[in-house]
Amino acid sequence: MEPISPIARSRLDAVVVGLLGPVVGSSMAQAAVEGHCRILEIDGSEISAEKIEMLIDRLRQGMTIFVGPEKAQELATALRDELSLGPPPNPAT
């Protein structure tokens, strides 16, 4: 599998707000990204693919209380697709 290049922070913000904004509101979606980035110690303008995976997983867990596990998984998949990340890594490999 080809290594995924880092993703620009501005692109990540735009994608997350675009997908989660209709559910939790754009300002809360933005605040969630900022909060998770702080916890995951993501700083700078570019984010590694590994950190992005962790961020998406945290967002998925948070969205579960609003939309349920299935729809939260759909949103996580849509985030991956928008960010061109491909399928999630298999933890067994």
Next chain:
Amino acid sequence: MMGSSNLYLSWARWALASATALGSLFVLLASFGGFGLRSDQGAGLSVVAICKWICLALAACLAVASARRLRTTSWRWLALGSCLFAIAQSVLVRHQLFLGVEVPFPSGADPAFIGGMLALAAGAATFLRELAVSGFPLQLRERLWRDLLAVFGAGSLLFWLMLRPLLPPEVWDTETVLSLLYPICDLFLLLPAVLLLEVTREFADGRARGIWSALLLTFLLFLVGDLLFALFLEGASPLMVAAMDLCFLWGYAGLALTSLRQLDLSR
């Protein structure tokens, strides 16, 4: 699969709107004596009672569906509360329609209503706890104490000014205790509801806000309805009966709307 889910929600939306509109119409007609209707007997009573029951039956079915879809503790509590309300209203309908007797107070419906209110309060409080650990930056702890003080301050004032003069100290029968217990339970509902209002304001343009705003409106309608009930237990004017009926009917519709919006969002 998605088609049948859409059909189910459309049908529920239509049934809820119809029951609410029809019930409201009959309450208003009865309060002004239109067509010789009265909301405390005959056709007026039957239609209003059935419309309330339809709203609560829908609320129970939709809340159970939401609990199954979301699999969260908060929705399990809300589903339990909605089911208890539906059971309580079934007891009232049984008395009013099938036994043809005036509903005694207290009746079997009262423990179910009280239990339902406590379950709804637990549902709203649990949702706040789930929200606090979900990763959304909401500063719930700071808000909790301020709102706790505001709600219980306002509640104590309300009780002192409105309800205390009605209670001679020697009379503490079941009727009096129950009619006071309802507004007290409403206060328990109001605290998580006020927190929810603050929290959902943060979700300004998101659809999640609509769910919890509907629940807040429901709790407020219950509070007004129960206060009117406690204040005018004896000798209520037709207008007061109508106001009480509308508060409960719309509150039950709000409860169903909460679950309907949740299902709509999570499908």
